[in-house]
Amino acid sequence: MARIDSAAPKTGDVAGTGGPLRWLDSQKNRLIVLTVLAFLAMFLPLISSNYVLEVMTTAWFYVMLCLGLNIVVGYAGLLDLGYAAFFAVGAYTTGILTSHFGVNFWLTIPAAVLFSICAGVIIGGPTLRLRSDYLAIVTLGFGEIVRIIARNLEITGGASGLIGIEKPSIFGFELNQIFHFYYVFLILACLACFVSYRLQHSRLGRAWQYVREDEDAAEAMGIDRVAVKLYAYVIGAIFGGVAGCFFAAKMTAISPETFMFQQSVLILLGVVLGGMGKIPGVIVGAFALVLFPEVFRDLGSSRILVFAIVMLVIMLYRPKGIWPEKKS
C-alpha cells in the first residue's frame, strides 16, 4: 500500500500544476525525471509486494491500450467507443489458437495482428467516411457486436469464455510469476510509447493532425482523408490486439464480460483524462485510471463515486486533460 502511494504521486506531481511543468521544459531536467522514473519502474519488483506488482502490471497494460486508442482519438481525432473490440480480437485469437489448436503463444501474436488489421479494416473501411458523431455510434455498435459474437460462438467458449490458456515461455523459461508479467507489460508499454512517438513525428502523424484540424483543407492539400483515418484505425487496432494477446496469456482465462462497453469507456477515459494526443499525458491518464480505485480502496463501495467526482473536477479545471498537448 505504502509503495503505491510513493509511486502514484510521482507521476501525478509532475503533471499536477503549472509550476513543475515549466520546470520540465528544460531538456536536462526532463532527462533526470525520466531516468528516475525508469529506475523506479525497472527495480520496482525488487522492493514491492505482489499486490503492488499486480496493480502496476495492470497500469502498464492500460498504458498500452490507452496509447493505442490515443492514435485513433488523440492523433486522428476520431471518437471510438468500441475500442475493447480490438482488445477482444487479440485476446480471443491467442485464447482460441493456444487452447483449441495448441499453437505456441508467440505465434499467435502475428495472427492476432492480422485479425486486428482485418477488424480495423472491416469497421473502418465502410464507416470512416462518416463524420465524428456518427462514427462514434457505429464504433459503439461494433464493440457490442464483437462481444455478443464472443458470447454466442462455441469456439469462443460462450458466456463462460475460455479457460486454461497456456502461459508463454521464452527459451524454455515459463512466464508464470507476476513479476515476469510486470516486465512483459513494462516492455510492451515502452514499445507502445516508442512507436507512438515515431508515428506522431512522421509524415503520417502530420497527416493525422491535418485531418483532425481541418478535413477539407487537408483534402485540398492532396491528403486522402479516408486512407489516413484507416491507418489510424488499423494501427490502433494492432496496439489493442497485441495487448489482448498478452492479457489472455497473463490471465489464462478470458470471458466476454471483460470486453464490455464499460471497458471501452474506461480506456477512452484514460486518454481524455490524461490529455489527448500527448504521450506523457496519456500515460498519466492510464495510471490515474488504475491507481485511483486502488489507492482509495479503503473507501469501500463509495470509491467509484469519489473517482467520478475527482474526474469531473479534473475535467472542469483541466478540460484538455491533466497534461495536454502544448499550444504555443
Add this chain to the structure above:
Amino acid sequence: MALLDVENLGLSFAGLQVIKELSFSVDEGSIASLIGPNGAGKTSVFNCLTGFYKPNSGEILFNGRPITRKRPYKITRRGMARTFQNLRLFKSMSVLENVMSGMHCRTRSGPLGAILRTGSQRREEAEIKEFCEFCLDFVGILGEKDRTASNLPYGHQRRVEWARALATKPKLLLLDEPAAGLNFDEKQQLIELIKRIREELKITILLIEHDMGLVMKVSEMITVIDYGQKIAQGSAEEVQNNPRVIEAYLGREEDEVV
C-alpha cells in the same frame, strides 16, 4: 494549349441553378481571372474544379484528362492546388508544418518507415523540409517558419496558404480572392508574387478577385460571370468596356440598395 478546359459546366443546389452552361479555358503558362458580382457563383466554380462540389453536368478537362467529380485529393495530386477565400490553415500547427501538408501528396513513406526511421524515410523528411523552406522563402516568410500559424498577422497567414499550395508542386494554382483583407502595400507585393510564380516556377494561375485594379493589372484573360453564366470574356480592356459587364456590376449595386 489549354491546361484547363471547362465545358458546359452546370451545378444546382435543391433546384437553384448556381452555375449554368459555363465554358471557359485557361492556357498553359497564362494568368487568368474569373470575376463577377457577389454571389455570381465564382467560388462554386472553384469548388467544382477542385472536387469539393460535384457538378450536375458538363466536363472539366485538366491537362487533357477528365477530372469531373473526382475526389479533391486526387485532383490535387494531378497538379491543381487551391487557396481558400476564408483562410483554412491548420491553426495550432507551426508555419512549416502547415506548408509540409502540401508535400504530403508528393511523398510516400508510410508507418513502417516512420517507426523504423529508415534511410529513405529520413531522406524524404529532409527533402520535404528543404522544399517547404524554399516555398516559404519564395513567399517571403521563411523567418516565421517555427511560429504557430494562428499567431501570425493576417497578411502573413495568407502567405502561408500560398506557400502551402506551392508545396503541392502544382501545374495550375487557383487563388480564391487572394487580395481580400490585404492593404495597399500587400496588394502590390501580391501582384509581384503572382507574376513571379508564373515566371520562375512556371505555374499557370487562375484567380477569383474582387479588386478590379489587381485583376486588370495581372490577368491576360478574364472571364466574367453573373448568375452562374458567362457574360463576357477577353482581355482587361475588352471586358472593361463590355456593356453587359458594366450592367452586371452597376445593376447589382442597385439591388443591394433595395
